[in-house]
């Protein structure tokens with residue numbers, strides 16, 4: 001089990017190919033991200049740059065990716081060397097976000113669920129809010145703080161499982177096991193509830209917060225029927241949040 005992505009960077013990259021990622025996660029997140037043409041965009045916890053590249057390819061003028069993991073940033077830079085998109089990648093901790101300029105939009109896919117305490121969550125939200133211009137927006141997909149993972153259903157048919165050992169409380173670890181063709185790997189997130197998120201957003205200076213449920217793309221139904229997707233949509237392990245500065 002790990003929060004260190006260096007040893008699992010390549011496996012995590014491959015987990016992005018699972019159909020739920022494309023038809024639910026990516027579809028919903030990119031709908032919320034919207035039109036980024038001409039914008040300066042910061043991708044925090046960018047990993048190997050999956051969304052960072054997508055945002056740049058959709059016309060953002062300047063895109064910067066930040067991640068704590070050298071292994072993830074190495075993969076991101078390798079792709080940058082290959083595709084020359086003009087993205088800058090920085091190794092940094094989102095709890096102490098360096099000053100990388102002012103952005104129109106900040107994106108974070110699965111960052112806030114690495115905060116183990118409300119102080120860590122607050123530090124992440126402050127750094128992100130500080131990086132945004134006035135009127136800027138923060139869009140994130142995250143392990144769902146409203147889901148009680150100790151009683152969550154099985155998501156095995158989508159290619160992953162979640163598991164909680166020990167009491168369900170603030171900071172409780174949530175293990176995600178991803179099943180790939182060559183075997184499983186684990187990552188660990190932490191639970192902080194919806195109220196703590198709301199408080200952290202407001203204290204960081206966001207004036208409005210909107211929570212969004214996952215959406216299913218029409219292509220998803222060509223792949224599998226509605227019944228297949230129902231567990232993921234009715235008991236969503238991830239949520240989407242939009243914050244306005």
Ligand SMILES: C[S@@+](CC[C@H](N)C(=O)[O-])C[C@H]1O[C@@H](n2cnc3c(N)ncnc32)[C@H](O)[C@@H]1O
Nearest residue numbers: 005045046047050067068069093094109110114
């Ligand atoms: C689940 S991965 C998501 C990567 C990428 N956003 C994506 O969707 O493909 C979570 C990422 O968060 C990064 N991370 C965790 N804690 C962090 C922190 N405090 N600061 C910056 N990055 C962090 C990890 O290194 C990892 O790359």
